[in-house]
Amino acid sequence: MQIAKNAVVHIHYTLKNDAGEVLDSSDGSDPLVYLQGHGNLVVGLEKALEGKKVGDSLSVSIPPEEGYGVRNTDLIQDVPRSAFEGVPKIEVGMQFHADSNHGPRTVTVTKVADDTITVDGNHPLADQTLHFAVEIVEVRQASKEELSHGHVHGPGGHHH
Numbered sequence: 001m002q003i004a005k006n007a008v009v010h011i012h013y014t015l016k017n018d019a020g021e022v023l024d025s026s027d028g029s030d031p032l033v034y035l036q037g038h039g040n041l042v043v044g045l046e047k048a049l050e051g052k053k054v055g056d057s058l059s060v061s062i063p064p065e066e067g068y069g070v071r072n073t074d075l076i077q078d079v080p081r082s083a084f085e086g087v088p089k090i091e092v093g094m095q096f097h098a099d100s101n102h103g104p105r106t107v108t109v110t111k112v113a114d115d116t117i118t119v120d121g122n123h124p125l126a127d128q129t130l131h132f133a134v135e136i137v138e139v140r141q142a143s144k145e146e147l148s149h150g151h152v153h154g155p156g157g158h159h160h
């Protein structure tokens, strides 16, 4: 069976940046399982996988526009320290969920000053070209229930 919309796909993958550093990989763990055509993966990777089948492997480079986006400076904000009430120690690299002008997002602390905390709502991999090496391990049709939820159930997916 070929990968098409509504297929449940198991892949092994390695993600590298332009410098060739490994950012993420399924190496040594179970394959990543996702539902094709539901935005579970970045759009460029879903496009590259469309039509592939079990046993295929591919290398693909995905520009930021089809990956984690282009850095948007509007998403970098200075927030008063008082907004972090209840957080005993704020450090660079900590992540919080926040409501922004662009809807709910995960923001990362990038600078800590006495009264002001700078947070960045861009994805940590914004502006990066993503270099994926992917091997397709399994492809099956999704169940009706999986399709109504928009994600995969069972091993590697949601349990509920």
Ligand code: ZN
Residues within 6 Å of the ligand: 146, 149, 151, 152, 153, 158, 160
């Ligand atoms: Zn579900």
